[in-house]
Every structure is written in structure tokens, then in C-alpha cells.
Amino acid sequence: MSDPLKFLVADPLAGVQTFVRQLLQSRGFVVDNVLCCADTETALAQGLIFKPHFLITDWFAKAPLTGIQLYQRLRDARPALHLSLLSFEVTPEHELQARALGAHFLLQKPFTADQLKAHMMQALQTVAKNAPGLPSPTRGVMHTARPAAPRPPPVIGALPVIKPGDKVRFNGAVHVAQYVVHRSGETVVQLQGLGGLIPLGRLAPV
Template sequence: MSDPLKFLVVDPLAGVQTFARQLLQSRGFVADQILCCADTDTALAQGLAFKPHFLITDWFAKAPMTGLQLFQRLREAQPALHLSLMSFDVTPEHQAEAQAHGAYFLLKKPFTAEQLKAEVTRSLEALAKTSPGLHDQLRDTMRAARPAPRPPLPVIPPQPVIKPGDKVRYQGAVHVAQHVVHRHSETVVQLKGQAGFVSVEKLQPV
């Protein structure tokens, strides 16, 4: 393969996107080789032009286009596309489906940054073994990566999966989620009948 290896990371949590980008850059991949998106529709629109070689995506079970459907659509334009998945809900059926699509891993959320690092590293090593052309590129890229001080790895916190219309418990009372917004590094929810937004970490699904 002569084209630089490119990665598409798709996850609604900005923290997951940020860490995945930092992890890949620490492996020697430059910013132009990494595209991050928060939803599958945006990922499809940008991914068709970006033409990634490796897709790391949330399962997006409730979205109109799931992570697996995104993979299938992108693979029509990029037949050699490789897949890895993340999901809060990992069932035997999901594992079998991921395996059937050739996914390198299906990582259960919440996970630590160390767990994601281990899975991505293992995937790149496996990818190099199955593709001789990639072996030299990965070797050269990772060799060129400058060693940097290792900061403490952040823990990606568990976040309840809440969507508009769901009932949630907040300050001892039951409310209905009206709007769910992902901004910066957090997810906030506007409750029906209330003006402000509440951090998703303060809510409990009912």
C-alpha cells in the first residue's frame, strides 16, 4: 500500500475521540491521517471522501445507521477497510456479528484508556502481519514516532445511555429527557419543563 494508513474514529463521546487521536499520534500517525466524527451520518459523508483504511466506531445500536451499517457503506468505496467496535452493550449476538464482519475487537464500555491502547496496538500488529505492504509502513511510522513522557492515562468514565424521551431520576424525582447534547468533553441533558442542562453523570435511567 502506497497511501498513508488513515483512521476514522466515530464515537458520540468527545473524550473517546480525543484519546483515540492522541493514541494514534503517539504511534507516529499525523493529524491528516486521523478523522474523528460524533455520529454515523457525518462519518459516512466525510468518510467517503477521506477513504480510511481502519474504522474504529461505536456500535450506535439506536441510530438510524449503526456502526456496522456505516462499515458496510464505507467498504463499498474502500473494499480493504478494517473494522473495530466499541459498545456499552456487548452480548454473545453482538460478538458473533462483530466476528462475522471481521472486527479486530469489540471493546465493552466503559473502558480505560489503557484497555483501548492495548486493543489498538494489538490490531495494528495483526494488521501488519496480514498485509506485507502495511508492515513496512507501520514499522517506519512507529519508528519515526518520537518518544514522549508518558502522562497518566485517563479513565474514560461510564456514561448512562440516555436518549430523548427516556425517563431519568434526578435529585430524587423522575423526569423526562427532552434534549441530549454532546459538547466539548461532556454530555448534557435538558429535562422536560426545565430551562437548564444537567450533566448526564448526575442522571440515572429509570
């Protein structure tokens, strides 16, 4: 492969986008080669220019342009495009269609960071066989210290989507989100009139 491996991530959840980007960067891929989009229309417009080698997309079952259709359109520009799928609903029909398209995996939401990481590492190992120069799947793997007491793994794909200006409920009262920050794989929100940053999982859209 003459050009660097490029990834397109299409998912409506900012947490999924952030985690995949950070995971790929930890594998040695530069940020300019990882493009993230929140919808399929944007992903198609950007993807036709970007020409990714690997598409990681939500199924987008109710969108005018589904994740499958996005893959088919982008494959015209990159015939050897690799595919991985994410979806809240996974039926035998979904699995059959994903298999027919040659998808590396179809992962059901919500999933843990460790589950997504394991699937991505296996997919990268497969891609590496046909992509000389790809960083070794065993090099640069993220290592985190294990806590003294076990705790449930973080779940990706179950958090609400909140933007600056949105009304949210926190501690029984309605507030307005002022800033939304993605840091270290976590999304936190600052509310108008309140100090400190609040984890996204503690807020509910109004």
C-alpha cells in the same frame, strides 16, 4: 499500500475521539489522516470522501445508521476496510456478528485508556503485516510515569456529553457551560460566572 494509512473514528463521546486521535498520533500518524465524527451520518458522508483504511466505531445500536451499517457502506469505497467496534452492550450475538465481519476487537464501554490502547496496539500489529510503511507498533509507544501510590485507571466512555450552553449541575447548583476544552486526554469545562476549569466527570447534565 501506496497511500498513507487513514483512520476514521465514529463515537458520540468526545473523550473517546480525543484519546484515539492522540494514541494514533503517538504512533507516528499525522493528524490529517485521523478523522473523528460524533455520529454515523456524518461519518458516512465524510468517510466516502476520506476513504479510511481503518474504522473504529461505536455500535450505534439505536441510530438510523448503525456502526455495522456504516462499515458496510464504507466498505464499498474501501473493500479492504479494517474494523474495530466499541459498545456499551456486548451480547453473544454482538460478538458473533463482530467476528463474522472480521473485526479486530469489540470492546465494551466503559473501558480504561490502557484497555483501549492494548486493543489498538494489537490491531495495528495485525494491520502492519499487510501495510508496508506502517510505523512500528513498538516505536513511539506512550510512556507515563507510575504514581507512587496506585490509583484507579481513567475510564473512557462513561462521561456525559456536554456542549457550550448546556445546563449542568455542580456542587448542588445549576450552571451553564461556557467553554468545553479537550486537553491531554482530559475534558474540562468552564462554567459561566465561575473561574477555573472543572473536570467533566464532576458535572452532571440537567
